[in-house]
Each structure stands twice: as C-alpha cells, then as structure tokens.
Amino acid sequence: INCTTNQYTYNAFNSKRVAPLWVFLHEKAYQTRDTAIESSVMTKVKGFGVYNNRVMDVADYVTPAQGASVFCIITKFITTDNQVQGSCPEVRSSTFLLPACISMTGRCVNYNETFKTCEIRGWCPAEIDSVHYQPMLEAENFTIFIKNSIRFPLFNFTKGNLLPNITKEYIETCLFDPRTDIYCPIFRLGDVVRFAGQDFKTLADRGGVIGIKIGWVCDLDKSDDQCNPAYSFTRLDSVSAKTKVSPGYNFRYAKYFKKADGTEHRILLKAHAIRIDVLVYGNAGKFNMIPTLINIVAAFTSVGVGTVLCDIILLNFLKGAEQYKAKKFEEVATQGWVVGWQKSFLVQSTKTEAKSLMHSYIFSWLCMLSTAKHFKALLS
Numbered sequence: 109i110n111c112t113t114n115q116y117t118y119n120a121f122n123s124k125r126v127a128p129l130w131v132f133l134h135e136k137a138y139q140t141r142d143t144a145i146e147s148s149v150m151t152k153v154k155g156f157g158v159y160n161n162r163v164m165d166v167a168d169y170v171t172p173a174q175g176a177s178v179f180c181i182i183t184k185f186i187t188t189d190n191q192v193q194g195s196c197p198e199v200r201s202s203t204f205l206l207p208a209c210i211s212m213t214g215r216c217v218n219y220n221e222t223f224k225t226c227e228i229r230g231w232c233p234a235e236i237d238s239v240h241y242q243p244m245l246e247a248e249n250f251t252i253f254i255k256n257s258i259r260f261p262l263f264n265f266t267k268g269n270l271l272p273n274i275t276k277e278y279i280e281t282c283l284f285d286p287r288t289d290i291y292c293p294i295f296r297l298g299d300v301v302r303f304a305g306q307d308f309k310t311l312a313d314r315g316g317v318i319g320i321k322i323g324w325v326c327d328l329d330k331s332d333d334q335c336n337p338a339y340s341f342t343r344l345d346s347v348s349a350k351t352k353v354s355p356g357y358n359f360r361y362a363k364y365f366k367k368a369d370g371t372e373h374r375i376l377l378k379a380h381a382i383r384i385d386v387l388v389y390g391n392a393g394k395f396n397m398i399p400t401l402i403n404i405v406a407a408f409t410s411v412g413v414g415t416v417l418c419d420i421i422l423l424n425f426l427k428g429a430e431q432y433k434a435k436k437f438e439e440v441a442t443q444g445w446v447v448g449w450q451k452s453f454l455v456q457s458t459k460t461e462a463k464s465l466m467h468s469y470i471f472s473w474l475c476m477l478s479t480a481k482h483f484k485a486l487l488s
C-alpha cells in the first residue's frame with residue numbers, strides 16, 4: 109500500500125497531469141469550431157503602363173475583366189497581326205517542332221532565303237514567338253484593390269476586410285505594408301511580388317502565379333473587432349520557377365475582326381502574365397458546453413481522473429443516476445474491488461499497468477458517450 113501511495117503521489121504531480129490541461133487551454137478545446145468559411149472576393153487593378161510605345165490601361169492588360177479572385181496582369185505580349193486562313197511556311201523554333209502534321213500540305217516552301225520548311229494550312233502568317241521583348245515594367249506600380257467578405261455559417265458571423273475604422277480618405281491614399289498598414293486593402297504589385305520572395309523583373313518577363321492569402325482565424329468569445337484579416341503572400345507555381353522545360357506562365361488568345369468584304373482575320377496574342385490568386389481561409393471558435401465536457405473528460409482520461417470525474421457527474425447529477433449507481437456498485441462488488449472511489453483508485457494502481465489502463469479507457473469512453481448524450485438531451 110505504501111509503495112502504491114508513493115507511486116500515485118508521484119503520478120499526480122508529474123507533467124502528464126499538466127500537459128492535457130495545457131493542451132486543453134492552448135488548443136481551445138472548450139470551443140466548437142466552424143471551419144467551413146464562406147467568402148467572396150472582388151478585385152480591381154489600377155495603373156498605366158507603356159508597351160511597344162503604346163500606353164496600356166486596365167482593359168488592355170487585365171484578363172478576365174470581371175474582377176474575380178483569380179486574374180492575370182499581362183506583362184508581355186507577342187502579337188501576330190493580320191492572321192487569315194490560308195497556307196504559309198511553318199515556323200520551326202530551335203527547341204521543338206510544331207506538331208502541325210494534320211494541317212500540313214506536303215509541300216516544301218521557302219521560309220527565308222536560306223531555309224525551307226513545310227507548308228501548313230491554318231492561320232497565316234504563323235506566330236514567331238522566339239523574339240525577345242522587354243516586359244512592361246511599369247506594372248510594378250500597379251495597385252490591386254481587394255474587397256473580401258466572409259461568413260461563418262455556424263455562428264452566423266459576417267465580416268469584411270474593409271474594417272469599420274477605415275475611412276474614405278485613408279483608402280484613397282493607403283498602401284498595404286506588413287508593419288504600418290496591415291489592414292489597407294490596396295496592394296502594390298511590386299510589393300506583392302517582393303513579399304512572395306520573387307524578383308519582379310524575372311517574374312514579369314516569364315510570368316508566374318502569386319497567391320495573396322487572406323486568413324481569418326477568429327476567437328468569437330472575444331469582441332468582434334478582434335476578428336481581423338491577416339494577409340500573406342506566396343508564389344504558387346514554385347515548380348515553374350525552377351524548371352527549365354516550361355518556365356513561367358503564358359497563354360494565347362485572339363481577337364477576331366471581319367473586313368468589309370466578309371473575310372475574317374485575327375490578331376493572335378501570346379501573353380506572359382502574373383496571375384494573382386486570392387485565397388481565403390479561416391476558422392472561428394466559440395465556447396460550447398458539449399466539447400468542453402467531452403474534452404475535459406478526454407484530457408483527464410490519460411491520468412485516470414476521468415473515471416472519478418465521470419462517476420461524480422453520473423452518480424450525482426444526471427437522470428438515471430440511481431440505476432447507474434446500483435449497477436456500478438454491483439460491478440465493483442463482484443469484481444472484489446473496494447467500494448469508495450479514492451480507494452478504488454489506489455487498488456487499481458496495484459494491478460498491472462495494462463489492465464488498469466484498459467479499464468480506465470473503456471470506462472471513460474462509455475462515460476464520455478453517456479455524459480455527452482445526457483447533456484445533449486438536457487439542452488435540446
């Protein structure tokens with residue numbers, strides 16, 4: 109008995125007993141959590157750039173135009189003007205052959221004075237994309253305005269990133285800064301790229317995908333103005349930053365025209381773009397009785413107090429306590445255990461570790477389930 113008492117005293121004060129409590133508080137195990145955040149994002153880009161001696165505005169370089177959470181800011185165009193349906197020599201780039209077999213006519217024609225290539229049928233003249241252009245570097249000063257509205261459906265809590273204390277005057281002049289202006293919803297493209305750890309010139313030249321993440325991690329036990337967005341920035345296509353095979357991000361699109369005589373022609377554009385993906389994530393927690401109870405029991409189970417705690421609740425406070433008491437004491441009696449909880453605890457510790465553990469686990473699981481059920485019944 110002496111030995112077990114010492115053992116118990118030792119166990120009572122070792123870190124195993126404190127750890128679950130710390131985890132319980134730190135992980136906010138007394139809250140229910142809503143992780144199904146609902147969100148809408150609207151964006152607007154502003155700024156002027158110069159490309160090939162042409163002034164470019166938003167309608168020229170942003171696609172798609174709807175202001176969605178994913179959009180491209182085109183920093184480099186390779187245009188092929190006046191393409192019409194016809195036959196012309198194919199263009200062979202030094203790195204790979206255009207797989208144009210289906211549309212080949214089978215003839216060999218002059219590409220230039222020294223070089224002959226196959227003739228193709230399709231949109232002519234064919235695109236030459238091996239020429240090098242400077243990207244539109246003014247894009248560094250373009251600004252992105254982000255309007256984000258979120259809702260946690262479980263708590264019916266809504267909020268937006270245009271916080272109540274943001275004034276009209278402030279929003280007209282502010283720029284996001286991670287130290288001084290952490291809630292300004294206007295971002296300079298050059299800053300966004302820099303925060304994501306990228307070099308602007310390289311990114312503008314090759315194209316790439318940058319993520320602007322908006323995090324809403326809220327403790328709704330605190331006041332509403334403590335639930336605020338946190339912005340972070342990352343390069344999402346880190347694979348294409350490293351690979352030599354297909355570096356960057358580009359895509360092609362065309363603008364179609366019809367001449368007076370009815371013939372169709374088009375301008376083909378190959379665009380290198382910085383794509384911005386605005387990603388919203390978050391969760392919110394609020395105090396709730398059921399997880400509190402379940403987690404208290406679970407936390408103490410590992411040190412064997414769960415059994416005692418549960419029994420106290422079941423024996424004294426809940427409906428059907430009488431039946432439970434009868435059953436419990438009968439069980440104790442038939443197994444030859446001492447009646448009385450402190451003593452039962454001591455005797456248990458003299459048995460093998462495995463048996464005591466098993467008993468403790470099975471019993472506290474049953475207890476947890478029945479407590480939760482009782483509480484649900486009481487609350488509903």
Ligand SMILES: *[C@@H]1O[C@H](CO)[C@@H](O)[C@H](O)[C@H]1NC(C)=O
Nearest residue numbers: 244245246247248249250298
């Ligand atoms: C961006 O704006 C700053 C200040 O207005 C200016 O000094 C800089 O030259 C601009 N950058 C580019 C690439 O045009």
